[in-house]
Amino acid sequence: MIERLTSSDLDGALDDLAGILHACVHDGASVGFILPFPPEQARAYWLNHVWSGVAGNELDLFVVRNAQHVLGTVQLIPAKMPNQPHRADVAKLLVHPxxxxxxLGRALMAALEERAAQLGRNVLVLDTRSSDPSLRLYQSLGFQIAGEIPNYCRNPFDDRLEPTTFMYKNLH
Structure with missing residues (x-):
C-alpha cells in the first residue's frame, strides 16, 4: 500500500525508514552516504533532513508498506525558485534489498508522478550514479538522460569517484 506521510505519521515510520536507508547503503546504493554508515546516521538523516521538510510542506514523502513494515520510500521536492513553479526533484527512491x-519502486514513482501532476509540476528531475541499476528503472519509466558528470560521487565502499547521470521526465 502506497501512502504519503504527514508529520503525524513520521515517528511511527522512523525505525523502518532508518532500516531501509541503512540496508540500501550497505547494499551499495549511492544515495549520499559512504561506509562506515551506522544505524544512528540513518536515523539522523530522517530526523534532521526530512522531518522538517514534511512538517513544513516543503516535500512529500511516500512509503510503501506491507502489513507490518515500510518496505520502500521516495521523496518529491518541488522547486522553490519563482522561475521554476513547474519543476520538482525526485530524491531517495529506496526499496529494502x-x-x-x-x-515497489515503480509503484512509488507512479504515486510521486500523480502527486507532482496534482501540484502542477510537470518536469521531474533526478540524478543517479551512472552504474546503478536504478538508471534502467528510470529509463523504463520514461526518464530521459540529460547528461553525465564524471567524478561526481564517491563510491560507498571504495575511495574512488564515479560518474552520475542526470535525468528528467516531462509529465505532459
Whole structure:
C-alpha cells in the first residue's frame, strides 16, 4: 500500500525508514552516504533532513508498506525558485534489498508522478550514479538522460569517484 506521510505519521515510520536507508547503503546504493554508515546516521538523516521538510510542506514523502513494515520510500521536492513553479526533484527512491523486484519502486514513482501532476509540476528531475541499476528503472519509466558528470560521487565502499547521470521526465 502506497501512502504519503504527514508529520503525524513520521515517528511511527522512523525505525523502518532508518532500516531501509541503512540496508540500501550497505547494499551499495549511492544515495549520499559512504561506509562506515551506522544505524544512528540513518536515523539522523530522517530526523534532521526530512522531518522538517514534511512538517513544513516543503516535500512529500511516500512509503510503501506491507502489513507490518515500510518496505520502500521516495521523496518529491518541488522547486522553490519563482522561475521554476513547474519543476520538482525526485530524491531517495529506496526499496529494502529484501523487497526488491516486486514492483515497489515503480509503484512509488507512479504515486510521486500523480502527486507532482496534482501540484502542477510537470518536469521531474533526478540524478543517479551512472552504474546503478536504478538508471534502467528510470529509463523504463520514461526518464530521459540529460547528461553525465564524471567524478561526481564517491563510491560507498571504495575511495574512488564515479560518474552520475542526470535525468528528467516531462509529465505532459
Amino acid at each position: 529484501n523487497a526488491r523486484h516486486q514492483g
